[in-house]
Amino acid sequence: MALNFHQLHIFHTVAEKGSFSNAAQALHMTQPAVTMQVQSLEDYFGTKLFNRSTKKIELSEAGRTLLPFAKRSIDLMKETDVSMSKFTHMLEGRLHLGASMTVGEYILPRLLGPFGKEYPNISVSLKVINTRQILDEILNHQLNFGIVEAEVHHPDVHTEAVMNDELVLIVPREHPLTRFDKVPMEEVLKYAFVLREQGSGTRRVMEEQLEQAGYQAADMTIVMELGSTGAVKSAVEAGLGISILSQSSVKHEAALGVLHVKMIEGVRFSRSFYAIYLNSTILPISAVTFVSFLRERDLGQWL
Incomplete structure (x- = not known):
């Protein structure tokens, strides 16, 4: 019997999750199949890799020795996929991903055309839902990976910046704030806001950047919270309030003159978009290729 990467990946996942059942769930395998692969690995080395009891499993001395090598093999496999993805122009398959609202509605549609021509x-x-829902679906193994608007901090999730973006102040036509080149924050706070809902990446980034500039969301008069960027834009256009949204999402309305884009004096809402997926997941090559495409191309030519 030869040593293989699949067995090392399963062994690493069992060690990381602390049980065969949790590893089976993470790997989309049955528990007996996971147990069988670990036993095959133990037969190969001729030693036990886990000390099993009725309540828990723990790595044996041999298992602790093997663990860093297993991790290095997984990292090397991921690096190999990234390096080889640039050569896989005849690659076939299905790319299934989730994207948070702004990315899914206004950014990715402009990039999937060029990606489709290349591959x-x-x-x-593409499934478009908010950042919190994408994280939940990844943790529940309903999605392989997602592109989201705010950095995710979770011990089981890998987060990698792949694109840059900027949020801007938007106001309706003939609003008093249009007279400013750069709007003082004290003027901005005089007006009612229409914002994205709690849990959206846009809302979270806005609140974090305001806090860094010395302001709080509590300083704002929020009259409406809406579940999509399109709804927020329509509400601002109707004069129901002002908002802070991705510059990429309002290009069309700004070109038509129905919304005005303004910068806030002393506050910069710069952010990244992130690819997120489970640490225990080896992404399919189609997903690796797409992430590499986002990270390595000059996306400004399409956005």
């Missing part, structure tokens, strides 16, 4: 044999399935 014509990859079909794309």
Whole structure:
């Protein structure tokens, strides 16, 4: 019997999750299949890798020795996929991902066309929901990976910046704030706000950047919270309030003159978009290729 990467990945996941059942869930395998692969690995080395009891499992001395090598093999496999993805133009398969609202509605549609031309044999399935929902679906193994608008801090999730963006103040046509080149924050806070809902990446980034500049969300008069960027734009256009949204999401309305884009004096809402997926997941090559495409291309030519 030869040593193989699949067994090392399973062993690493069992060690990371602390049980065969949790590892099976993370790997989308049955518990007996996970147990069998670990036993095969133990047979290969001729030693036990885990000390098992009725309540828990712990790494044996041999298992502790093997663990860093297993991790290095997983990291090397991921690096190999990234390096080889640039050569896989005839790659076939299905790319299934989740994207948070702004990314899914206004950013990715402009990038999937160029990606499709470069990789014509990859079909794309895109699910657009908010950042919190994407994280939940990844943790529950309903999605392989997602592109979100705010950094995710979770011990089981890998987060990697892949694109940059900036939030801007938007106001309706003929609003008093249009007279400013850069609007003082004291003027901004005089007016009612229409914002994205709690749990959205846009809302979270806005609040974090305001706090860094010395302001609080509590300083704002929030008259409405809406579940999509499109709804927020329509409400601002109707004069119900002002808002802070991704510059990429309001280009069309700004070009038509129905909304005005303004910068706030002394506050910069710069952010990244992030690819997120489970630490225990080896992404399919189609997903690795897409993440590499976002990270390495000059996306400004399409946005």
